[in-house]
Amino acid sequence: MTPLTGKYFLPEWRCPVVRGRYCSLPSRRTGSPVFLSSLSPHRPLRYAVLGAGFAGLSVVWHLLKHSPKELNLCIDIYDEVGVGGGASGVSGGLLHPYSPKVKLLWQGAECWKESLKLLSIAEVALASEESNSEIGESGERFGQFVVRRRGILRPATNVKSLDALNENAQNCLSSCRIETIGKDAAQGLLPNICVPLNTAFYMPSAVNVNPQRYLRGLFLACKTLVKEFSTIGFGGKEFYLHQKSVSNLLELEGEYDVVIICMGAKADILPELSGKLPLRTCRGVIAHLQLPNNIEEDYPDHGPSILSDAWLSVQGNRSLLMGSTWEWKSRNSSPNVLADEATKALKELLPKASAVYPGIKDWSFTGARAGLRAMPPLTPNGSIPLLGCVNDLVGKTHTCKYWLFGGLGSRGLLYHAWLGKLLAQAVLSRNERIIPSELTSWKNIKQ
């Protein structure tokens, strides 16, 4: 997709918010407007966040939430496409704190708790906006739910991994239980599910998220926070979204006190970071399926989503997402999927999905979307994201502090909230050491 730089072709909510005191003179370096307040002796701190996906919006929300009320803080978010323009906007939206073998992930409890909190915040912001909207069209345009709370079912399909699955399930969180159930109980949840080994793992509290609606809600929640500060007499918080591609960090130098890089799989296109991040890229295609009119039986209202070698993320009684492919080393970040790529993806995903949900053969293909994952290296704690100050990598001496929030891999929804909070707190306190060393130790790896 050609980046839509400079112009706002996107809906109103993707445009700048809280129109501030713009000076008509553009900045020398970026051509973007300069704030009058930044020329005053009491100029606000100016932060730039690059990327408006799960990582970027989480960190913005936490910066606004955790900064002292009296701090004058102006945050500019830059995104070349707009909110949700990268992997976040196309993701399958499945959220739970476990690996495919239902093993609790590193810091799963904290990540799970913070993600649920942020989901609720976004839901409230969106509900409030929609109840105030006279047009009421956003629900139709983006689908009905932000969070679908119907659980996730993981049938066991492989004898070899059955023992590991059983053992892992014993060590589940009380806040996200795993019930080990047999075929009859599984079919009680979803009549047509196939349970080849008579064992399935049911996570009743796991959810699936509509990523576009969620990001919109989170964006609105940031906007609401700024308004709330202003209402109680602390009008020094500002927050703007710029639809603009950033091609290097040098162009921001001198304008910002802090720059936070949340560009997902494209972080290493920045010349200052190129070849220095231990990230691998992996493209994934998701097929969108619908039940045709001649099939009467709906997907049950309370039916869970399904995890297996392919997953099914339920969007409604008659629509679901089926994912995902793994094309390692791809650099293609376009969400658009051409006919050949879609055919290949269907050929790969359909047999995997029908092994657990044979009814999938009745569903019709309506389109496909894709995204590029930024996969972090495997560590003794699993594949965990990359966080921290990157001034040493950027090189030279800078007046600005550069931070990275990347490598969310295939579990961005689980990691974005807690890590966004940690990073915001580190940035505000200028203390990287409050970030657990597991998340910053990637900087010791020699590239």
Ligand SMILES: Cc1cc2nc3c(=O)[nH]c(=O)nc-3n(C[C@H](O)[C@H](O)[C@H](O)COP(=O)(O)OP(=O)(O)OC[C@H]3O[C@@H](n4cnc5c(N)ncnc54)[C@H](O)[C@@H]3O)c2cc1C
């Ligand atoms: C097919 C697929 C399915 C997935 N399913 C799930 C799932 O079910 N559950 C789950 O938890 N995770 C899932 N993921 C993973 C999840 O989507 C990612 O972990 C997450 O989106 C990463 O978020 P991010 O904010 O780091 O990156 P992104 O969402 O990619 O955001 C980066 C942003 O930076 C912007 N940008 C890039 N370059 C520039 C530039 N030069 N200038 C300005 N802006 C720029 C982009 O437009 C983009 O909006 C899936 C991923 C894929 C690909």
